[in-house]
Amino acid sequence: MISTNPFVSGKYLIGGDWIAADKTANVINPADHNEVVGEVALCSKEHISKAVETAALAYEEWSQSEIKDRADRMRQAANEIKTLVEENVTLLVRENGKVLVEAKKDLLRCVDIMREAADELLEWWKPEVLPGNQKVQIRKRSRGVTAVISPWNSPMILTFKRVIPAVLAGNTVVVKPATSCPLTIMTFLKVVASYFPKGVINVVTGSGKIIGDALCANPTVRTIAFVGSTQTGKEIMRAASGTVKNIYMELGGNDAAIVLEDANLDEEAIKRLRLGVLRAAGQVCSAVKRIYVHESRYEELVQKLKKEFQHLRVGNGIQPDVDMGPLNNKSQYDYVKGLIERAGETGATVFTGGIQLDPESWDKGFYILPTIITGAGQSSEIVQAEQFGPVIPILRFTDVKEAVKLANDSEFGLRASVWTEDESVAVQLADRLEAGAVFHNNHTVFQDLHLDFPGLKESGLSRETRHCGLEFFADSYGFAD
Structure with a gap:
């Protein structure tokens, strides 16, 4: 029996449209192999190219949007997302396997991420004037299309911790959720996307190898935000090596x-x-x-x-x-x-x-x-x-x-x-x-959601942040008289 949000099951999102895929795979309940929770679309390389192209077009206007407008949109989205927690917590349990209390904490933390990042944005974006004889400012600008590749273990938090600051910083995103549990992510991103111009948030699903390679090799993608295994992280670096990109990876741990x-x-x-x-x-x-x-x-x-x-x-x-x-x-x-x-x-x-x-x-x-x-x-x-x-x-x-x-x-x-x-x-x-x-x-x-300390050695590309991850998705530049 399939029982889930019909608006996202077996579909992908490009340019504001949820499109039914020609090919799909079942999402099963890890607690009961016989229960089909929903379907996941199996996107092709052509779908990925279309998603990136759409995100790039949307970036032209979204990157020039007012900072206050971005924050206001995100807060409004957070208010609606909070009303969806109770009715969707069982969906996350059924496709991921978490216990109810853990799943609910994850969903509520996504709301916190949205609100706190929106609040942080307004102050963080302000130019910084450096001391000295010459007037020099450090200013910020958005970067472009961001690829967010999410894992299956904590899919909600680890997706929102990247999508939310990327969008607030003026970027557009193409999100690739894990094939084994994409439904709750897409259900929530459907709502978030509705508060932003079409094409700001796009979602593609399917083979990690096919989609990952296509996203990472695409020269239009300027940032890759990945959470997953160290081995997959190495493959992403190889796939992206043909172009110069910003890569943010949280990898394995022991x-x-x-x-x-x-x-x-x-x-x-x-x-x-x-x-x-x-x-x-x-x-x-x-x-x-x-x-x-x-x-x-x-x-x-x-x-x-x-x-x-x-x-x-x-x-x-x-x-x-x-x-x-x-x-x-x-x-x-x-x-x-x-x-x-x-x-x-x-x-x-x-x-x-x-x-x-x-x-x-x-x-x-x-x-x-x-x-x-x-x-x-x-x-x-x-x-x-x-x-x-x-x-x-x-x-x-x-x-x-x-x-x-x-x-x-x-x-x-x-x-x-x-x-x-x-x-x-x-x-x-x-x-x-x-x-x-x-x-x-x-x-x-x-x-504290402002804090993030990724790992050393093969646990990731290290950095520290006190700004909800915003600074990873924007470039700083100097402006001088």
């Missing part, structure tokens, strides 16, 4: 949590650590994916985390009493299952916790129970890989120098956390850890 000898491991701390590992079933690039604990606290931490995992209820995210849902797609499910199986086969100890809420329908979904791996070595696959699932290896260390070395022994550098009662020690370690952000006694996200 975040380390370092638990020191004096760490407080009370019930609340264990809960925070568990959330850092298992939020969205571990399908978060900045989730804890390795835990290094001082040998004197190793057994204590392992036992407490096992106990915490044992009580978690795993099932369909639509159920009100569920703690964790399924993985989003079969490819990721097979990958994580394989990691766990190979860890056991190579001598590690595999502990599986959690409660199956509905054992009879368990095999219909991409479910994996929370899993703890002990006895794995630093060079093992389960430690070096980005698991992106509800599994966590725990390793012991003897001194702080060793812990830092182990944590930095990764191609990734997205986030890290230090668990200690001594904040000064946490700061000292943070200075030595190769990560874009380090948390103390927590492993979470930045609550």
Whole structure:
């Protein structure tokens, strides 16, 4: 049964028109393979060229629009978007797999992104006059067509954090949502697009390879904003190398949590650590994916985390009493299952916790129970890989120098956390850890939407922002007398 917004299912958006595609694929519920949530259009290279051409035409006028007008339009759109949260939260759960509480937070955060970016725009856009004998201003201008390529794990937030500042900065966008869960994004972008001139926001769907290559190689596209795997990020860079573009990428992570000898491991701390590992079933690039604990606290931490995992209820995210849902797609499910199986086969100890809420329908979904791996070595696959699932290896260390070395022994550098009662020690370690952000006694996200700290090394093209991402989608230039 197909049950979703008929205005977006199986369609794509170019120039204000929602067009039914000749070819489509089913969007299935990861909690129940038999439920078809809707359809996703399979766009061709010709569709991509048309979308970029349309965005470029719309840019000519939109880039010259008044700043206040842009902000007013966005606030009005945000007001309507907020009224859609309750009726669409189940759609996000059904196509993505998140539990209801997580899905609702994601949708409400999109509203916050729209409002806060609109508020930030007015002050941020003002020219900055530099001191000195010559009158010099730093002014801003929009850049052109922006390609936004979104992932499946947190599709709403990670799309809106790029589309919204890009449009506010005077650009036009072509959005490519993930094929496995595009419907909620398109439902919301349908509303947002209606508040802006036709062609400012365009949406194309289908093969990531076909669309990604076409967007990245198109010389009219001036900015690429991508969130996804490091491997795909490298492919995007190759595809874009024929032209000079601005590329903003948030890529993979293999975040380390370092638990020191004096760490407080009370019930609340264990809960925070568990959330850092298992939020969205571990399908978060900045989730804890390795835990290094001082040998004197190793057994204590392992036992407490096992106990915490044992009580978690795993099932369909639509159920009100569920703690964790399924993985989003079969490819990721097979990958994580394989990691766990190979860890056991190579001598590690595999502990599986959690409660199956509905054992009879368990095999219909991409479910994996929370899993703890002990006895794995630093060079093992389960430690070096980005698991992106509800599994966590725990390793012991003897001194702080060793812990830092182990944590930095990764191609990734997205986030890290230090668990200690001594904040000064946490700061000292943070200075030595190769990560874009380090948390103390927590492993979470930045609550302030103005802040964004992408990763180091192969976790992304690094930058820091305090302006809701606006500065990435505009060029600064000097104006002098």
